[in-house]
Amino acid sequence: MAARILEALAGVVGADEVLTGDAAQPYLQEWRGAFQPRALAVVRPADTAMVAAVVRACIDADCAIVAQSGNTGLVGGCAADDARRHVILSLERLSAVRGIDVDNATLTVEAGCTLADAQRAAADAGLYFPLTLASRERCRIGGNLATNAGGLNVVHYGNTRDLVLGLEVVTADGRVWDNLTGLRKDNSGFDLNDLFVGSEGALGIITAAVFKLHSPIVQQSVALFGLDTPAQAVGVQRRLTAASGHNLTGCELMSRQAVALACAHIEGCAEPFEAACDWYLLVELASSASGDWLAAALGGAIADLRAEGIVRSVRVAADAAGARDIWHLRESLPPAQVAEGASIKHDISLPVSRLPAFLDRALPAVREALPGVRPCPFGHVGDGNLHFNLSKPAGSDDAAFLSETARANAVVHDIVAEMGGSFAAEHGIGRLKVAALARYKQPVERDMLIAIKRALDPDNRLNPGAVVDLDAPS
Amino acid sequence: MAARILEALAGVVGADEVLTGDAAQPYLQEWRGAFQPRALAVVRPADTAMVAAVVRACIDADCAIVAQSGNTGLVGGCAADDARRHVILSLERLSAVRGIDVDNATLTVEAGCTLADAQRAAADAGLYFPLTLASRERCRIGGNLATNAGGLNVVHYGNTRDLVLGLEVVTADGRVWDNLTGLRKDNSGFDLNDLFVGSEGALGIITAAVFKLHSPIVQQSVALFGLDTPAQAVGVQRRLTAASGHNLTGCELMSRQAVALACAHIEGCAEPFEAACDWYLLVELASSASGDWLAAALGGAIADLRAEGIVRSVRVAADAAGARDIWHLRESLPPAQVAEGASIKHDISLPVSRLPAFLDRALPAVREALPGVRPCPFGHVGDGNLHFNLSKPAGSDDAAFLSETARANAVVHDIVAEMGGSFAAEHGIGRLKVAALARYKQPVERDMLIAIKRALDPDNRLNPGAVVDLDAPS
Numbered sequence: 001m002a003a004r005i006l007e008a009l010a011g012v013v014g015a016d017e018v019l020t021g022d023a024a025q026p027y028l029q030e031w032r033g034a035f036q037p038r039a040l041a042v043v044r045p046a047d048t049a050m051v052a053a054v055v056r057a058c059i060d061a062d063c064a065i066v067a068q069s070g071n072t073g074l075v076g077g078c079a080a081d082d083a084r085r086h087v088i089l090s091l092e093r094l095s096a097v098r099g100i101d102v103d104n105a106t107l108t109v110e111a112g113c114t115l116a117d118a119q120r121a122a123a124d125a126g127l128y129f130p131l132t133l134a135s136r137e138r139c140r141i142g143g144n145l146a147t148n149a150g151g152l153n154v155v156h157y158g159n160t161r162d163l164v165l166g167l168e169v170v171t172a173d174g175r176v177w178d179n180l181t182g183l184r185k186d187n188s189g190f191d192l193n194d195l196f197v198g199s200e201g202a203l204g205i206i207t208a209a210v211f212k213l214h215s216p217i218v219q220q221s222v223a224l225f226g227l228d229t230p231a232q233a234v235g236v237q238r239r240l241t242a243a244s245g246h247n248l249t250g251c252e253l254m255s256r257q258a259v260a261l262a263c264a265h266i267e268g269c270a271e272p273f274e275a276a277c278d279w280y281l282l283v284e285l286a287s288s289a290s291g292d293w294l295a296a297a298l299g300g301a302i303a304d305l306r307a308e309g310i311v312r313s314v315r316v317a318a319d320a321a322g323a324r325d326i327w328h329l330r331e332s333l334p335p336a337q338v339a340e341g342a343s344i345k346h347d348i349s350l351p352v353s354r355l356p357a358f359l360d361r362a363l364p365a366v367r368e369a370l371p372g373v374r375p376c377p378f379g380h381v382g383d384g385n386l387h388f389n390l391s392k393p394a395g396s397d398d399a400a401f402l403s404e405t406a407r408a409n410a411v412v413h414d415i416v417a418e419m420g421g422s423f424a425a426e427h428g429i430g431r432l433k434v435a436a437l438a439r440y441k442q443p444v445e446r447d448m449l450i451a452i453k454r455a456l457d458p459d460n461r462l463n464p465g466a467v468v469d470l471d472a473p474s
Numbered sequence: 475m476a477a478r479i480l481e482a483l484a485g486v487v488g489a490d491e492v493l494t495g496d497a498a499q500p501y502l503q504e505w506r507g508a509f510q511p512r513a514l515a516v517v518r519p520a521d522t523a524m525v526a527a528v529v530r531a532c533i534d535a536d537c538a539i540v541a542q543s544g545n546t547g548l549v550g551g552c553a554a555d556d557a558r559r560h561v562i563l564s565l566e567r568l569s570a571v572r573g574i575d576v577d578n579a580t581l582t583v584e585a586g587c588t589l590a591d592a593q594r595a596a597a598d599a600g601l602y603f604p605l606t607l608a609s610r611e612r613c614r615i616g617g618n619l620a621t622n623a624g625g626l627n628v629v630h631y632g633n634t635r636d637l638v639l640g641l642e643v644v645t646a647d648g649r650v651w652d653n654l655t656g657l658r659k660d661n662s663g664f665d666l667n668d669l670f671v672g673s674e675g676a677l678g679i680i681t682a683a684v685f686k687l688h689s690p691i692v693q694q695s696v697a698l699f700g701l702d703t704p705a706q707a708v709g710v711q712r713r714l715t716a717a718s719g720h721n722l723t724g725c726e727l728m729s730r731q732a733v734a735l736a737c738a739h740i741e742g743c744a745e746p747f748e749a750a751c752d753w754y755l756l757v758e759l760a761s762s763a764s765g766d767w768l769a770a771a772l773g774g775a776i777a778d779l780r781a782e783g784i785v786r787s788v789r790v791a792a793d794a795a796g797a798r799d800i801w802h803l804r805e806s807l808p809p810a811q812v813a814e815g816a817s818i819k820h821d822i823s824l825p826v827s828r829l830p831a832f833l834d835r836a837l838p839a840v841r842e843a844l845p846g847v848r849p850c851p852f853g854h855v856g857d858g859n860l861h862f863n864l865s866k867p868a869g870s871d872d873a874a875f876l877s878e879t880a881r882a883n884a885v886v887h888d889i890v891a892e893m894g895g896s897f898a899a900e901h902g903i904g905r906l907k908v909a910a911l912a913r914y915k916q917p918v919e920r921d922m923l924i925a926i927k928r929a930l931d932p933d934n935r936l937n938p939g940a941v942v943d944l945d946a947p948s
Contacts, residue, residue, distance in 0.1 A: 014834070018764075020550050043908060044916050062914070071880040092490070096543045101823075101825060101827050102827075103708050103709075103712055103826055103827035104711075104825040104826045104827040104828075104858070105712070105715070105826075106825070147661065148661050148665075150659055150661075154658070154659065159906075160660060161665070161668075162636070171922070174898060176918070177916065177918045177919055177920040177922070179896070179919070181825070181894050181896070182825040182894075183823050183824070183825065183894075183895065183896055184628070184823070184856075184857040184858050184859070185624055185628065185823045185854070185858065185896070185899040185900050186634060186823060186856045186896040186897065186898070186899060187621065187624075187672055187860045187896075187898050187900055187901065187902045187903070188674050188896050188897060188898035188903060188907070188914075188915070189898075189903065189911060189915065189919070189923050189941060190669060190672065190676075190677065190913060190923055190927075190941070190944070191622075191635070191668045191669055191671065191672050191673075192919065192922055193925075194665045194668035194669070195665055195668070195926075197665065197671055198661055198664065198665050199664050199665075202664075203664065214720060214850060215715060215716035215719075215720065219719075233938060234577050235577075237574075238577055238579070241579070241689060242689035242762050242763075243763060243764075244763055245689075245693075245719075245721065245761035245762045245763030246688060246689065246761075247719065247763070248763060252644065258604040258732065273853070276659060287719035287720075288716050288719045288720060289716075289717060289718055289719030289721070289767065290717075291767050291770070291771075293763065293767045296762055297764075297765075331590050341768050349658070349659045349660060350659065351575060351577075351578040351580070351655070351656040352577055352578045352579075352658070353575050353576075353577035353578040354578075356493055364899070380659070382658075383658040384578070384657060384658050384659065385658070385659045390696055392782075420655050420656075420657075421655070421657065422655070422659070422660040422661075422662050423662060424658040424660070424661050424662035424663075425657075425660060425661065426659050426661055427661065428661045429661070429662060433662070437662060440662075441662070441663065442651065442652065444645060444649040444650070444651045445651055445663070445666065447666055448651070448666055448930060449663050449666075450794055451930060452664055452669075452930075453664075454929065455922075455926055455928065455929035456922060456925060456926075467663060467664070468663070
């Protein structure tokens with residue numbers, strides 16, 4: 001049986017592109033270590049027609065397909081888990097930039113292209129592809145699309161979904177839907193593009209996409225505020241959004257504990273002000289319009305905020321090097337938490353206005369539930385998205401702390417749910433949060449998710465076990 | 475049978491809110507005159523729970539539900555067409571603004587609220603709701619959502635869908651999905667919000683929504699260019715997008731014939747330049763940031779475009795009154811076409827870059843197919859969306875010209891399809907374009923649309939006959 005499907009797949013892609021054993025290992029890593037993926041084989045088609053043929057071969061052999069591009073996801077979305085039946089379909093050979101249409105300001109790119117290569121192709125054409133993730137050299141467009149990736153400048157440019165104008169998708173029955181139209185307006189039927197984006201390989205396999213491009217940035221200002229409360233951060237964010245004409249391109253909140261760990265562990269990080277602050281807010285303003293009006297708007301807003309007593313400490317980057325220094329502090333928070341040892345992570349969102357109240361509730365709640373825990377919240381305050389990460393008590397055992405994960409999740413996610421937030425803001429559901437989805441979604445929504453899954457993938461052939469559990473009791 | 479369902483509906487909403495006979499007539503008008511709607515009754519629930527109860531009563535009586543809000547649609551989307559079985563569910567009593575969250579910059583509003591009232595509520599809170607349609611005093615939010623309405627400033631703010639953060643929906647089985655979260659990031663399952671937006675009442679009944687708000691405009695520049703070719707318009711659009719930092723909020727192309735009809739029929743319209751031009755382009759730049767840098771960016775771009783020989787004639791509005799004059803010309807095009815007699819309309823879109831080539835093909839094609847026809851194309855060139863309208867030959871008979879509609883549609887839509895465009899850019903499918911959808915969509919896409927319809931509305935109870943024809947041969 002295994003031999004037969006391997007042979008059929010080899011017939012489609014060539015024997016060299018059907019990997020098993022050691023050759024398959026790189027595709028079976030899950031870098032957070034939460035899953036031990038296994039699969040019958042890894043298959044690497046070279047183009048869209050081959051992807052469709054692989055799907056049809058898997059149908060014939062009654063195998064399931066787990067699509068994978070950069071394999072940098074954080075929720076086990078491509079962690080295949082059946083060595084007899086799961087075929088990992090790697091998209092990395094579909095890496096072409098198919099084209100750039102300058103007058104339409106669009107980029108057409110295949111799912112296996114790295115985000116960084118897509119950014120470079122846009123820049124080479126004198127345009128700007130704004131999606132920005134720390135993993136940009138490794139993550140690939142297919143995964144960005146499958147997870148509706150967020151990142152560092154969603155506050156201005158939106159999530160991945162907001163950048164998409166069209167898709168090419170291989171369906172669960174092995175057909176190709178070509179919707180690479182590049183249309184900015186199209187109301188000819190239900191919105192399939194947005195349904196496939198963020199569907200984590202469970203409804204179809206995205207093989208290519210058309211993205212909107214922006215004009216290159218020619219004017220930028222970066223500043224770091226020291227604040228007493230998250231409410232001040234929300235106020236600063238609101239003020240700068242209006243004053244800059246909605247050109248706030250970065251808005252990152254950092255807690256005192258998160259910054260302290262960065263200063264302790266990461267080279268080039270130092271306390272930004274004379275005295276440590278309870279909260280820090282990084283802001284970036286940017287525009288493709290020339291002039292220095294963004295710096296003027298920032299200066300004016302800072303003067304007003306000082307006069308109102310909202311801001312005491314602030315540092316405005318004098319030049320690009322100064323801006324990089326401020327961003328370096330922010331980008332050092334995740335590796336600093338890793339260096340400090342075990343942490344329990346929560347990727348949550350709330351309405352921006354409710355972030356202060358959430359922190360008021362969640363911080364005491366986790367401290368009570370996990371004595372000695374060191375919460376290191378940080379994240380994209382302009383999007384209402386916090387990485388509410390909890391570092392283990394100083395000097396404690398990693399494994400003992402991580403054994404509390406389910407309890408910590410319940411404490412945090414229950415508060416999020418009560419306050420109308422999301423337990424899966426930008427990383428997706430994958431396999432990690434299937435139970436949380438079942439727990440927190442209204443039955444009517446769960447029923448709709450399952451109905452859509454069954455409509456587009458009636459045999460549960462695409463990424464089974466991800467997003468929705470079809471076997472769970474309703 | 476009819477008496478029993480009327481009684482059941484009266485039990486839900488009260489006898490006064492179940493309308494038949496003359497009282498139902500206003501809900502059975504279809505203002506383009508393309509349909510003669512008929513229905514068993516019009517029912518006017520007062521709140522979401524009542525909407526759900528009406529749906530359940532219709533299930534019990536095996537009736538279908540056609541949701542209606544402002545009844546200003548252009549494609550027969552709420553033209554019920556079965557006097558024995560169709561119940562028109564008017565949402566106009568659900569007209570509340572439920573709230574504005576200033577720190578989250580969101581507006582929560584019910585489906586029966588007029589667009590103008592929603593705009594006013596945002597303005598009263600010091601914010602700006604950017605969706606702008608000529609029908610804003612009559613159209614209602616539910617219809618804006620159901621059709622994913624476009625309008626005059628999509629080029630900057632996007633379509634209605636781009637403004638939505640969450641929905642409240644009554645499902646086909648009469649349950650309520652409350653997703654009025656106001657979250658800017660939420661990847662907890664497939665994207666149901668975007669699926670319901672633009673689904674024209676065929677997948678669920680949207681009863682309320684959370685919209686993103688913007689900051690009020692404090693700086694604005696409007697100009698009118700006289701041009702020789704559509705390609706020049708594309709070039710000007712591209713230049714101004716970059717130079718203004720993507721603050722191009724209006725970008726409207728107008729053909730010489732369209733402007734000539736406005737000058738002939740509408741008060742306050744006059745040829746803008748000494749000699750008539752083949753094409754005109756209205757541009758508006760706007761920002762919530764203070765200063766006069768947009769005017770400077772516009773001035774600089776105009777100087778460059780003149781030096782390059784791209785632009786000869788241009789008029790920059792000196793003040794708000796001048797800006798209104800320029801917009802008045804644009805807004806006069808549709809009524810001028812009505813005043814001139816019969817016209818055949820096409821709401822099409824293409825990649826912005828292909829608009830010139832489309833016009834090069836389509837203008838001679840319609841002139842050959844319909845001798846004497848006067849094409850009056852105009853529209854949202856920044857979105858690639860043209861209203862490719864054809865006025866009848868001067869002095870000819872209205873009915874005779876309109877009898878050529880199907881043939882004209884085939885000529886125009888075939889070219890659009892060959893060039894990768896859409897035959898339904900911003901008005902939707904409704905009942906008017908069901909056959910076009912069946913003709914132009916790939917079978918794989920049609921199959922997916924039908925699968926989704928069946929998944930969320932298995933008994934075809936919601937707006938049957940709209941969007942997809944479930945009985946058509948595949």
